[in-house]
Amino acid sequence: MNKTVLVVAAHADDEALGCGGTIAKHAAEGDQVHVIFVADGVTSRNGTEPADLLQRQHATENARCILGISSVTFLNLPDNRLDGLPLLDVVQPLEALIGKLAPDIVYTHHYGDLNVDHRIVHQAAMTACRPMPGSTIREIFAFEVMSSTEWASPGLAPFLPNFFVDISAQLESKMQALEAYMLEMRTSPHSRSLEHMRCLAEHRGFCVGSAAAEAFMVMRVLR
Numbered sequence: 001m002n003k004t005v006l007v008v009a010a011h012a013d014d015e016a017l018g019c020g021g022t023i024a025k026h027a028a029e030g031d032q033v034h035v036i037f038v039a040d041g042v043t044s045r046n047g048t049e050p051a052d053l054l055q056r057q058h059a060t061e062n063a064r065c066i067l068g069i070s071s072v073t074f075l076n077l078p079d080n081r082l083d084g085l086p087l088l089d090v091v092q093p094l095e096a097l098i099g100k101l102a103p104d105i106v107y108t109h110h111y112g113d114l115n116v117d118h119r120i121v122h123q124a125a126m127t128a129c130r131p132m133p134g135s136t137i138r139e140i141f142a143f144e145v146m147s148s149t150e151w152a153s154p155g156l157a158p159f160l161p162n163f164f165v166d167i168s169a170q171l172e173s174k175m176q177a178l179e180a181y182m183l184e185m186r187t188s189p190h191s192r193s194l195e196h197m198r199c200l201a202e203h204r205g206f207c208v209g210s211a212a213a214e215a216f217m218v219m220r221v222l223r
């Protein structure tokens with residue numbers, strides 16, 4: 001039976017970086033994939049112009065088409081300042097959307113990321129996905145986002161993957177989606193470069209005997 005999948009990401013590009021191949025795989029298998037972007041992703045940066053926001057939205061739409069995402073929703077909460085909001089202000093809009101979308105599977109950020117928005121989105125998503133009677137959610141996974149997950153303080157909630165999705169057949173789609181976000185990518189040898197993203201997918205794949213994979217931490221699975 002086809003599944004409903006929800007990705008709860010802080011910023012437009014986190015979905016492609018963290019689980020772009022997995023999204024494309026779900027879509028190819030007939031699952032419906034919805035993405036919620038919690039922060040707007042542009043407003044905190046110096047010299048931000050409305051044109052930057054438009055460009056980002058254009059990139060998001062391109063990536064949506066490449067990966068086969070059914071819907072994207074922007075909550076438009078303040079970028080890189082989610083820690084200035086009461087957690088409830090992040091949880092409540094998520095709860096409302098989760099109630100409407102009724103996902104079976106949720107992907108979100110790792111709780112030990114350097115980026116404060118990622119940490120808060122993780123906390124808010126886990127709160128909004130708490131296993132109340134009647135909840136549709138059966139699986140929650142946390143993904144890694146380069147230049148955040150691997151840059152956190154040593155020893156603080158390390159990312160220890162224990163769930164892998166073989167994306168050998170989706171790696172090129174993931175790379176295309178990342179190219180759509182070229183403004184967010186950096187040149188090699190930066191951690192968030194196209195070259196490193198391909199290396200990472202190969203590394204995660206080789207760890208489990210496949211050509212390419214995305215790695216996750218299992219947050220909760222109910223069978």
Ligand SMILES: [Zn+2]
Binds near residue numbers: 118
């Ligand atoms: Zn992010």
